[in-house]
Amino acid sequence: MDFVSVSTNTSQIMRMTVALACLTTANAFEAVATEYNNNLLRVYANFVGIGQQNAQLVWAGSSSFPVARIQNKYIWVLDSDGNLILANAIPPNTYKYYVYASTSSSGGVWAQVSIQETAQTTINNEGKWPNVKGWINSATGELSFDASGRKNIL
Numbered sequence: 001m002d003f004v005s006v007s008t009n010t011s012q013i014m015r016m017t018v019a020l021a022c023l024t025t026a027n028a029f030e031a032v033a034t035e036y037n038n039n040l041l042r043v044y045a046n047f048v049g050i051g052q053q054n055a056q057l058v059w060a061g062s063s064s065f066p067v068a069r070i071q072n073k074y075i076w077v078l079d080s081d082g083n084l085i086l087a088n089a090i091p092p093n094t095y096k097y098y099v100y101a102s103t104s105s106s107g108g109v110w111a112q113v114s115i116q117e118t119a120q121t122t123i124n125n126e127g128k129w130p131n132v133k134g135w136i137n138s139a140t141g142e143l144s145f146d147a148s149g150r151k152n153i154l
Helices: 068-074 116-126
Strands: 003-007 029-036 039-047 054-061 075-078 084-086 097-100 112-115 133-137 142-146
Touching: 039 068, 068 075, 075 133, 097 116, 112 116
Parallel strands: none
Antiparallel strands: 003 029, 003 142, 029 039, 029 075, 039 054, 054 112, 075 084, 084 097, 097 112, 133 142
16 A cells, blocks of 8 residues: 555644645644445554554554543654654553564565664664655645555555
């Protein structure tokens, strides 16, 4: 998949007014990946294990459970370098979470989400795990991803 569309939830996310053709930084957003059985599936950080430090990037339906430890897993932002990160910490933790992906496979890329320190260590030590960069096309609302030239992400 090369892009997903960006949707906003005004109760948690600021609406953005866009003048540029393509943004590399933006306000927080929810990314709609696809639709299945008339339900929107959003890009979601699916945490595994204890400690909320590592997750896979997956598509998931919205949760109606209105607590930050669930809702924050759907809310993304692009930092000043264009890195895709979770916009908010996952309570009770205060970590900053980055998305990164392996570029060693010739197939699709299943992006991972980890705390900043783990992601940076993996990137530094293994070299084939770049941060996932993103940009938003202001005309279409499409969010495109790139991990060192790999665009088939998710």
